[in-house]
Amino acid sequence: MVADRARRVLLGGAGVLLVLGVMEAASRTGVVDAASVPPATEILSGAVEMAADGEFGGHLGATVAAWLSGVLLAVVLAVPAGLLLGSVPVLDRAALIVVELLRPIPSVALIPLAILVFVEPGRVERSLVCYACLWPILLNTLYGLREVEPVAKETLRSFGFGPLGVLLRVSLPSAAPLVLTGVRIALAVGLVVAVSAELRAGGESGLGIYLLATQSGGGRPDLMLAGALWAGVLGLLANGLLVAAERRIFRWRAVR
Amino acid sequence: MLEIKGLGHRYADGHRALTGIDLGVERGELVCLVGPSGCGKSTLLRCVAGLLRPTEGTVTLDGNTVDRVPDGLAVVFQDYTRSLFPWLTVRDNVALVLRRRGLGRRERRAAAEEALAAVGLADAVRKYPWQLSGGMQQRAAIARALAYRPSLLLMDEPFGSVDAQTREDLEDLLLTVRGGEGGMTILLVTHDIDESVYVGDRVVVLTGAPGTVHTELRVDLPAPRDQIATREHPAFVALRAEVGRAVRRP
Amino acid sequence: MTGKEGVAGKEGVASEAGKVGLAGRARAVRGFVGRIWLAVLLLALWEAAARAAGDLYFPPPTEIASTARELWWSGPASRLFLSDKALDDFGPSLTHLLAGWAIAAAVGIAAGVAIGLSRVLFELLDPVLQLGRAIPPPTLIPFFLVVFGLGTEMQVATIVFGAVWPVLLNTVEGVRGVEPLYLDTARAFGFGRATRILRVVLPAAAPRTAAGLRVALGFALILMVIAELMGAGGGIGAHLNDAERGFLPTELWAGIALLGLIGYLLNGVFLLVERRLIGHHRERQD
Numbered sequence: 122m123v124a125d126r127a128r129r130v131l132l133g134g135a136g137v138l139l140v141l142g143v144m145e146a147a148s149r150t151g152v153v154d155a156a157s158v159p160p161a162t163e164i165l166s167g168a169v170e171m172a173a174d175g176e177f178g179g180h181l182g183a184t185v186a187a188w189l190s191g192v193l194l195a196v197v198l199a200v201p202a203g204l205l206l207g208s209v210p211v212l213d214r215a216a217l218i219v220v221e222l223l224r225p226i227p228s229v230a231l232i233p234l235a236i237l238v239f240v241e242p243g244r245v246e247r248s249l250v251c252y253a254c255l256w257p258i259l260l261n262t263l264y265g266l267r268e269v270e271p272v273a274k275e276t277l278r279s280f281g282f283g284p285l286g287v288l289l290r291v292s293l294p295s296a297a298p299l300v301l302t303g304v305r306i307a308l309a310v311g312l313v314v315a316v317s318a319e320l321r322a323g324g325e326s327g328l329g330i331y332l333l334a335t336q337s338g339g340g341r342p343d344l345m346l347a348g349a350l351w352a353g354v355l356g357l358l359a360n361g362l363l364v365a366a367e368r369r370i371f372r373w374r375a376v377r
Numbered sequence: 378m379l380e381i382k383g384l385g386h387r388y389a390d391g392h393r394a395l396t397g398i399d400l401g402v403e404r405g406e407l408v409c410l411v412g413p414s415g416c417g418k419s420t421l422l423r424c425v426a427g428l429l430r431p432t433e434g435t436v437t438l439d440g441n442t443v444d445r446v447p448d449g450l451a452v453v454f455q456d457y458t459r460s461l462f463p464w465l466t467v468r469d470n471v472a473l474v475l476r477r478r479g480l481g482r483r484e485r486r487a488a489a490e491e492a493l494a495a496v497g498l499a500d501a502v503r504k505y506p507w508q509l510s511g512g513m514q515q516r517a518a519i520a521r522a523l524a525y526r527p528s529l530l531l532m533d534e535p536f537g538s539v540d541a542q543t544r545e546d547l548e549d550l551l552l553t554v555r556g557g558e559g560g561m562t563i564l565l566v567t568h569d570i571d572e573s574v575y576v577g578d579r580v581v582v583l584t585g586a587p588g589t590v591h592t593e594l595r596v597d598l599p600a601p602r603d604q605i606a607t608r609e610h611p612a613f614v615a616l617r618a619e620v621g622r623a624v625r626r627p
Numbered sequence: 628m629t630g631k632e633g634v635a636g637k638e639g640v641a642s643e644a645g646k647v648g649l650a651g652r653a654r655a656v657r658g659f660v661g662r663i664w665l666a667v668l669l670l671a672l673w674e675a676a677a678r679a680a681g682d683l684y685f686p687p688p689t690e691i692a693s694t695a696r697e698l699w700w701s702g703p704a705s706r707l708f709l710s711d712k713a714l715d716d717f718g719p720s721l722t723h724l725l726a727g728w729a730i731a732a733a734v735g736i737a738a739g740v741a742i743g744l745s746r747v748l749f750e751l752l753d754p755v756l757q758l759g760r761a762i763p764p765p766t767l768i769p770f771f772l773v774v775f776g777l778g779t780e781m782q783v784a785t786i787v788f789g790a791v792w793p794v795l796l797n798t799v800e801g802v803r804g805v806e807p808l809y810l811d812t813a814r815a816f817g818f819g820r821a822t823r824i825l826r827v828v829l830p831a832a833a834p835r836t837a838a839g840l841r842v843a844l845g846f847a848l849i850l851m852v853i854a855e856l857m858g859a860g861g862g863i864g865a866h867l868n869d870a871e872r873g874f875l876p877t878e879l880w881a882g883i884a885l886l887g888l889i890g891y892l893l894n895g896v897f898l899l900v901e902r903r904l905i906g907h908h909r910e911r912q913d
Binding site: 212232 | 661662663664665666669684747750751752753754755757758759761762763764765766767768769770772773774845848849852853856857867868870871874876879880882883884886887888889890891894
């Protein structure tokens, strides 16, 4: 176990170095144009430089704020809505179709409309992030409720618990793992939509604004790639935190 | 106490599970329902529990028609793996239902631990259901029902998945519990004829599809019952044969 | 086992009964109505509310539909009624989308098989791949703009970068999950390496790869839109840009509905093809 883990960490680290080395060599030897694809060392030093630079921090912070507040609002809206729709059988099947019909619409297609309606870039961004995140959470809540064991619900009913008691004490806990998976999907989607909205709607600050400004200001590809890298790290971090939380909260699922 | 009159049920898809069931159960009585698979035993139990609304006839409990889950009822389902909540420890599974008994948090836990100890699960209280063997899970489900101190206890094949030794222990536990204060009324579904005669005051044989009451037999065996002495008793042997014939020849 | 009169038993009977006769058909109709009513009701409510409010930004669905028809389906019958604008809009968009997706599929499957077959390679590259997948593809658009300029290359590059990850990672997972006995059997019969990959590894990993391809198709659509929104000569994204700048909300709504329809159709066609090609795989895959 421990040796296996050590091996993975060691090899994984070596792999990162290997990829960096290949990128570095490709740029330095002129296999790719170093002016547009800078060597790995320059991207990394760019990333470090940006991390120390308060201006980039401010942009990144603005994106994170819009991203997380949008996801949070989506959770607050979609989970109760899912619980309500999913626990009324007449609504459940009908609601699923509505969701399935609306979901294929790429949420970024709404950016121009949101710009017309909301005008203010911050509102455009937050509302679109929230909209895009509603679907995975709502869908997973509905599917989660469908998989609740009927016998488990009957058990609690037989001990005299009412519909609300069964919903909160059986349906919600047994759907919770799928709901959390939905939130994880929403986090990934939300970051994509947040950056897309910033790129297209503009505004004062945000990762997308920073990247576009860097591009139009003559283009420092090292900084642009470093910015994308930081966004990736952010996404990994959010996902990792949620996976760790899932493991802790849902210990009971370990072997099933 | 429990009065079943002309009970019948037909599922929405047209499948007819039960018809014309008449059955009365006295307070404090332990009645066993036996019968071949598909005779509607579980459907009958669900109707009595108020989980299923019968399409014909009525179930009354203490003079009140059962149209929802009655108070003071507990059910031990056959499907114990799905009836225990996997996200709760064994103790919390028991403690949860005691909320309906108006007990405080500490009292609930104490009562849960006591009930689990009574079925031999004192060491498993902090474990999750999946960490237990099938027999232990079934015992936990039984402990949950007993801790609730129901006035009417419904059991659907409660000892179906435990080994022979545990099964005998649980049968004796059931006999001890019903003898205690409160006078619990028990309706137990089983397909084990020996078991029905051993624990029951009365054995009701259901047969056919849709199921109907075939025979009712009073079990007059000396108390206290004993796993060896009772099973060797001539009356036991005779009753067992009679129930067996009824089940096999509808 | 006795007393199986529970929920499972009931369902078994229901599905058997559902296969035959008029009663079955009536049930199917009821089931369809039971599923669709909310969608119809919401549409009707939207129509009524939009007509009552008369808000420029929220036109009624019938108006959106007739605008869409005028814009894209008013052409000659010989062209399936597609208008000139439809060809201008759909052509570049779908070409970019499918080209990007195809490249991502080819790269993802090839790299996925290579990485999945070698434990060392997998452990070497796993962290890099996880990071790569986590990078939101739109963050690379400014970089691609610098490298490729505005146009097809930038758009396809964005789509490829986003769509390659689900294919690649799912293929890796599928290949790693191939039953070793299959490979041993193939080796015992003297199959060469290439044959083993083509005849054993790829088919065994197919369900997972297909799941990745389907996710990738959804990503490709999203990235096509955002790449076109960043400024492009043609395509549905350009239509959206024009409608926004020209202040034509109804045309915007029509464009959004069109993209939803395309997303729905792409997914549907994919599922049909998938079922035909790898229907032999019984087990459900996520």
